[in-house]
Amino acid sequence: MAFVLSEKSEFYQRRSSKNVSLFVSYFTSAYVTKWKEFFPNYDLKELPYFDGRAVCYPKAKVLRDYLAWRQVDCHINNQYNTCFWMLVKSGKTKREAQLLLKGTQTKEKNEILLQQFGINYDELPEMFKKGSCVFRNKVEEIVKVDESGNPVKRRRNIVTIDHVDIIGPKFWDEHPYILHEDCSMGNSKYEYVKNFEADDRLPPSNWIVVRIHGCDFHSFSSIHEFEKPNDSNAASLMNSCASSLLEKFPEIVFAYGVSDEYSFVLSEESEFCERQASEIVSSFVSYFGSAYVMKWKEFLPDKDLKEVPYFKGRAVCCPKAKIVRDYLACRQFDCHVNNQYNTCFWMLIKSGKTETEAQLCLKDTQEKEKNEMLFQQFGINYDKLPEMFKKGSCVFRNKVEEIVKLDEGGNPVKMSYEIVTVDHVDIIGPRFWDEHPYILHED
Numbered sequence: 252m253a254f255v256l257s258e259k260s261e262f263y264q265r266r267s268s269k270n271v272s273l274f275v276s277y278f279t280s281a282y283v284t285k286w287k288e289f290f291p292n293y294d295l296k297e298l299p300y301f302d303g304r305a306v307c308y309p310k311a312k313v314l315r316d317y318l319a320w321r322q323v324d325c326h327i328n329n330q331y332n333t334c335f336w337m338l339v340k341s342g343k344t345k346r347e348a349q350l351l352l353k354g355t356q357t358k359e360k361n362e363i364l365l366q367q368f369g370i371n372y373d374e375l376p377e378m379f380k381k382g383s384c385v386f387r388n389k390v391e392e393i394v395k396v397d398e399s400g401n402p403v404k405r406r407r408n409i410v411t412i413d414h415v416d417i418i419g420p421k422f423w424d425e426h427p428y429i430l431h432e433d434c435s436m437g438n439s440k441y442e443y444v445k446n447f448e449a450d451d452r453l454p455p456s457n458w459i460v461v462r463i464h465g466c467d468f469h470s471f472s473s474i475h476e477f478e479k480p481n482d483s484n485a486a487s488l489m490n491s492c493a494s495s496l497l498e499k500f501p502e503i504v505f506a507y508g509v510s511d512e513y514s515f516v517l518s519e520e521s522e523f524c525e526r527q528a529s530e531i532v533s534s535f536v537s538y539f540g541s542a543y544v545m546k547w548k549e550f551l552p553d554k555d556l557k558e559v560p561y562f563k564g565r566a567v568c569c570p571k572a573k574i575v576r577d578y579l580a581c582r583q584f585d586c587h588v589n590n591q592y593n594t595c596f597w598m599l600i601k602s603g604k605t606e607t608e609a610q611l612c613l614k615d616t617q618e619k620e621k622n623e624m625l626f627q628q629f630g631i632n633y634d635k636l637p638e639m640f641k642k643g644s645c646v647f648r649n650k651v652e653e654i655v656k657l658d659e660g661g662n663p664v665k666m667s668y669e670i671v672t673v674d675h676v677d678i679i680g681p682r683f684w685d686e687h688p689y690i691l692h693e694d
Contacts, residue, residue: 252278253321255314257431267305267451268565271529273466275303276536277561283544284559298495298545300538304529306448311430317444319418325382330372333379334360337368377414384413384422386429453526453568458519458575458691463536463564465511472511474557479600480593481640488550489513490673492542493646497671499538505690507579507678509586509643513539516575518692528566536562572691580679586643591633594640595621598629638675645674645683647690 254274256262263269279301286295308314331352338348352360364370372380387408394405415422423430453459465471477485493506493513502523505516515535517523524530540562547556569575592613599609613621625631633641648669655666676683684691 253318255318263563266565267529268532269563271303271305272463272532272536272564273561275301275533276466276540276563277559279537280540280544280559280561283541284556295545298499298538298541300534300541302524302530302537303533304448304451304527308444308447313444313447314430315417315423317447320442320444322382322417326380329375329379330357330360333370333372333375334363337364337370341367381414381416384415384417386411386413386426388426389428451528453528453531453566455526456519457568457570458572459517459521459526459531459566459568460514460575460578461517461532461535461564461566462512462514463532463539463562464513466561466563468511468560471558471560475551475554480590480597481637483637483639484550486510486639486644488543488546490644490646491546491550492539493644494671494673495542495546496535496538497646497648500535504647505579506646507582507643508646509582510589514579514582516579516691519572532564532566536564575691576678576684583643583678587641590636590640591618591621594631594633594636595624598625598631602628642675642677645676645678647672647674647687649687650689 256270263273279299282299283295286293306317308317334352334355335345335348338351339345343351351363355363361372364372388411389406390409391404391406393402395403397403417423472482472485475485489508489511493508493515496515497503497506500523502517502521503515504518507514517531524534540560543560544556547554569578595613595616596609599612600606604612612624616624622633625633649672650667650669652665652667654663656664658664678684
């Protein structure tokens, strides 16, 4: 699926990582949410996820060439796959079907379909032969009748799905407003558009940190009535999604999360997605969003999912493990500062203050003053609040040993393995890292 933005678009200030991650995440969440609508008799047995990248094209003509190239590929792949699967269904092995189709041209494939299976390729559904075009179609509707009895019309845009030829000029001539440009196709060799794909590989021998966070989660949490200042079920859902990523992607060595954000660390030796930033980020936000929707009822059984959640992200490089630790320490310090403030803020709100009054009460207060406020006014000892909210959540593979049998001498034979673990510990000081030196490959 390719999504086109206007050359004048300032969506997310044209930041490719945010645009790609947002689109992929929303698409994935919608896919999972709508699954039962289209497959009511099938359970979703595995989390779907997508990756993506952003490419810039300098002219509308080049963009049309790109779309034409995708439609040509659609036809070629669909014709091949139709032949292939009909041969397999007729009793051929996959290898035999591949050999029969090797080197065949369009005409020969059409003859195979017609002569062996009675299928006229031209009569197959347009959606499979041409793919799907989604666009805003301008339509007119009568909104009222004037005093003379004449209809008063209004133009509006409706999202339309169609399966039409976009290689030739007809569609674009009928919808010139889509690309805002009168461009003649001429004789194009569509493959040249691949030259516009930029290489966004991250430099080697650098740790990669992918930070993702929810889009408009302030509104999302209000709509779903999350408990303030912290909702333990919503936080546990985020932690479970992060755990799913570590189970799916062995390249992730550590993750740290708080509120609606999570940071994932990849080793400096990782070659995941060939270190292409856009593909790494889009894969992570997609899988995370997919898990979030799938696991929703497990953690929030009494709440219906009223809005599609989606996430955006970006990747940064850290040349040394020490810098990774400093980054994670910074995130954990922010977690404490924000949690202490939010705990005070929401206790003041619950006591009857307005948001403005609560903000004024907390303005310029230091850590000690906030602790005193919580204890004296609300009887809350901040140090005794759940560690998950004060320190955030760490997700990592913990090395454990278990006795699997006894040898002939009665001595235990142990086996070591890794389990994905969620913990809420101090990662600012050295103790955690000293106990888990294998995470960042440190002595």
